[in-house]
Amino acid sequence: MEVLIGITGKDFVLLTADTTSARSIVIMKQEEDKTRELNKHNLLLTIGEAGDAVQFAEYIQRNIKLYEIRNGVPLSTKAVAAYTRREMADSLRSRNAYQVNILIGGVDPKTGTPELYWSDYLAASQKMPFATQGYASYFVMSTMDRYWRPDLSLAEARALLQKCFDELKKRFIGNLPSFLIKVVDKEGIRTID
Amino acid sequence: MSYDRALTVFSPDGHLFQVEYALEAVKRGTCAVGVRGKDVVVLGVEKKTVLKLQDPRTVRKVSMLDDHVCLAFAGLYADARVLINKARIECQSHRLTVEDPVTVEYITQYIAGVQQRYTQSGGVRPFGISTLIIGFDVDRVPKLYQTEPSGIFSAWKAAAIGKSSKTVREFLEKNYKEEMSKEEAIKLTIKSLLEVVQTGAKNIEIAYMDQDAVLKQLDSDEVERISKEIEKEKEAEAEKNKKAGGSSSGVAPMQE
Numbered sequence: 001m002e003v004l005i006g007i008t009g010k011d012f013v014l015l016t017a018d019t020t021s022a023r024s025i026v027i028m029k030q031e032e033d034k035t036r037e038l039n040k041h042n043l044l045l046t047i048g049e050a051g052d053a054v055q056f057a058e059y060i061q062r063n064i065k066l067y068e069i070r071n072g073v074p075l076s077t078k079a080v081a082a083y084t085r086r087e088m089a090d091s092l093r094s095r096n097a098y099q100v101n102i103l104i105g106g107v108d109p110k111t112g113t114p115e116l117y118w119s120d121y122l123a124a125s126q127k128m129p130f131a132t133q134g135y136a137s138y139f140v141m142s143t144m145d146r147y148w149r150p151d152l153s154l155a156e157a158r159a160l161l162q163k164c165f166d167e168l169k170k171r172f173i174g175n176l177p178s179f180l181i182k183v184v185d186k187e188g189i190r191t192i193d
Numbered sequence: 194m195s196y197d198r199a200l201t202v203f204s205p206d207g208h209l210f211q212v213e214y215a216l217e218a219v220k221r222g223t224c225a226v227g228v229r230g231k232d233v234v235v236l237g238v239e240k241k242t243v244l245k246l247q248d249p250r251t252v253r254k255v256s257m258l259d260d261h262v263c264l265a266f267a268g269l270y271a272d273a274r275v276l277i278n279k280a281r282i283e284c285q286s287h288r289l290t291v292e293d294p295v296t297v298e299y300i301t302q303y304i305a306g307v308q309q310r311y312t313q314s315g316g317v318r319p320f321g322i323s324t325l326i327i328g329f330d331v332d333r334v335p336k337l338y339q340t341e342p343s344g345i346f347s348a349w350k351a352a353a354i355g356k357s358s359k360t361v362r363e364f365l366e367k368n369y370k371e372e373m374s375k376e377e378a379i380k381l382t383i384k385s386l387l388e389v390v391q392t393g394a395k396n397i398e399i400a401y402m403d404q405d406a407v408l409k410q411l412d413s414d415e416v417e418r419i420s421k422e423i424e425k426e427k428e429a430e431a432e433k434n435k436k437a438g439g440s441s442s443g444v445a446p447m448q449e
Contacts (some may be wrong), residue, residue, distance in 0.1 A: 062285040069281050070258055 001173040003048035003136035005164055006103045007144070008129050009152040011112035013105035013186035014161060017045050017178045030110070030178055038064045039074040042106035043184050044084070048121060049099035056098045060084050077106030081117035081125060089123035097121065101133040105184050112186040117151055140164040140169050154183065158192070201315060211314050211319060215268075215342035221444050222267035224355040225254070227325040227337045227386050229366070230378030234327040234335035236265045239355070239390045251378040256397065259284040260299055261328050261406035263305075268322035268342075268354030268373040276320055283444035297328040297336040301346050309344025318341070329406040351381075357389035363371040375401065383416060383424050393418035432439050 001022065006013045017034035018032050020027055036044045036057040044060060046053040046062040064083070068074050075083070081104050091098045104117040130144045147160050163179065168176060204210060223239040236255055243249040255265045258280045266273040283303050287295045304324060312319050319342040326338045334400075339354065340346040348415075351369050353361035364385045373381065379399060386397050397420070399411040 058289055062289045064284045065288075066281060069259060070278070072257075190266070 001135045001176075002034070003168070003176060003179075004045045004101070004103045004133040005136060005155050005161065006045070006105050006116045006118075006128075006131045006142060007148065007152070007160060009154060009157040010104075010114045011019075011107065011114060011155075012154060012183050013043075013107060013114040013116055014154070014157045014183055015043055015045055015103060015116075016161060016179045016181045017047070017083060019178045019180050026193055031173065033180060035180065035182060036061045036103075037107075037189055038080055039068060040188050041074070041109050041184060041186075042077055042080050042104065043182060044080075044107075045103045045133075047107075048098050049100050050134075052098045052100050056100045057086075057168065059152065060087065074109075076106040076108065077104065077115040077117070078127075080104060081115075081119065081127070085119050085123050088119065088121065092123055103131055103133060106187060107184055108132045114184070135172060135174065136164070136168060139167050141168050151177055167191040177186060202315065209343075212343045212372070215319040215321050215325075216277065219268040219323045219359070220343065220356060221271070221353060222322070222355045223254070224263040224353065224357060224386065224389055225267050225325055226351070226365070226382050227265070227327055227339070227347070228351045228369075228378045228382045228385075229335050229337045229375075230375060232333070232335060232404045233373075233375040233378050233401055234329075234337050234376075235378045235382045235399065236263065236325060237386045238265050238398050240396045240398050242392065242396060255400045255408075257408060258328075259288075259294060259328075261294060261330075261402075262284060262300055262326065263328060263401075263402060263434060264324050264326050264406050266322045266324045268431045271321070272320040273322045273324075276304060276307060276322065276324070277408065278393040279307055285368065291360060294318065294331075297326060298337060298348075301326045301338040301340060305340040305344050305346035306447045308340060308342055312342070312344060319412055321370065325352060325354060327403060333404045335402070335404075350418060352412060353364075358391055361385045375403070380419055380423065383419050387420055387423060390414055 003018045005016045014143035019030055019032050021029045034045055034047060038044050040059055046056055059111050064075055064080060088092050089120040099121045101120045107114045116128055116131055117125060121138040130148050145166050183190055185191055220446050223241050226237040228235045238254040243252060255263060256277050264277060280300055282285055284295050285301060308320050311317050325338045328336055337349050339349055339352045351365040368381060382399060390396055394417045397416055399416055401406055402408050
């Protein structure tokens with residue numbers, strides 16, 4: 001029932017995750033943050049098995065930070081995605097695989113070029129202009145196929161995201177009342193409405 | 194009977210010679226000084242003269258362990274690299290399990306613990322380094338700790354390790370003041386290093402941390418400027434002493 005959506009724009013990545021935390025038929029809270037900042041310009045979103053999602057995200061977060069402290073420079077989005085995929089692949093053929101689906105969004109700090117990576121629990125990974133995880137994919141990918149263009153402005157991307165939310169509200173049986181929306185650009189990571 | 198061969202053997206008079214020899218190795222390393230002020234903590238290191246073909250940027254004596262903790266060492270560079278790596282992993286591991294950054298004392302205790310472990314195992318030798326660890330915890334109070342190859346650690350107001358550390362420590366004991374401002378603390382650090390660094394300001398590197406817990410480096414022009422200031426003050430002192438010495442020998446004091 002969880003949803004992740006990512007849209008690349010002109011010089012930013014718009015990322016959103018639903019904020020519902022639920023188990024079986026009970027909604028526990030509506031303010032869950034399914035994102036983790038990996039460094040100043042990279043954001044990781046995770047959904048999946050209860051516990052795995054958070055554990056995996058924090059594990060990746062700490063290792064990316066360790067790299068930065070050791071080497072004095074932050075990792076690029078491509079490198080972060082490659083590293084994360086490698087960790088997922090290693091876990092896959094171990095006793096307890098992480099059952100986590102993720103989106104990684106980031107920009108190059110110098111040029112502002114945005115990058116979005118989709119990766120799943122089988123350690124498949126792909127760079128995409130827009131991507132989703134969860135049931136949302138069935139509804140929202142076609143909306144974005146129709147309306148996404150390269151070089152979207154932030155306002156246009158936010159409007160496209162709203163179209164996605166409306167589509168979900170109309171056609172998806174799961175009730176997702178609120179989303180946490182974040183923007184990653186040259187300035188860093190911030191939350192928007 | 195040579196009691197200095199194996200690490201795990203005490204000598205009859207209670208010495209662990211390998212550990213003491215490790216301290217000797219530290220004394221051969223380049224000097225490092227730490228000074229704690231009111232809301233700042235300063236680290237000064239003597240930069241070993243970089244050989245002509247060497248890239249100076251790859252020789253780092255001051256290393257970050259985490260965003261808010263920093264380490265300088267004296268002794269065997271390679272040993273330091275291993276210890277710093279272990280400490281960095283521990284800093285992140287602590288954040289992962291406890292969701293809090295390490296306190297400066299915690300990571301010092303960890304590093305000292307590793308150093309001690311290597312004084313009580315078979316087939317290993319102690320780390321040939323002493324470290325100075327600085328940082329700020331959430332209480333925004335500056336911290337300075339020192340560890341030694343034996344695994345001893347303690348907090349200090351001002352400390353020196355490495356070559357001529359005894360001279361520097363005595364200088365610090367004479368000149369340390371409580372609650373120093375940032376400028377005073379930096380000046381004291383440079384002053385104490387100048388006592389022992391023959392080649393002067395260009396071989397001194399200064400790093401400091403304010404309450405915002407971000408490590409900042411003084412660039413070499415700044416260090417030059419402050420050491421020139423110190424030189425001038427020293428000359429003025431010497432002049433004053435000469436005049437005072439002259440008049441006390443019985444001659445009528447000269448008018449200024």
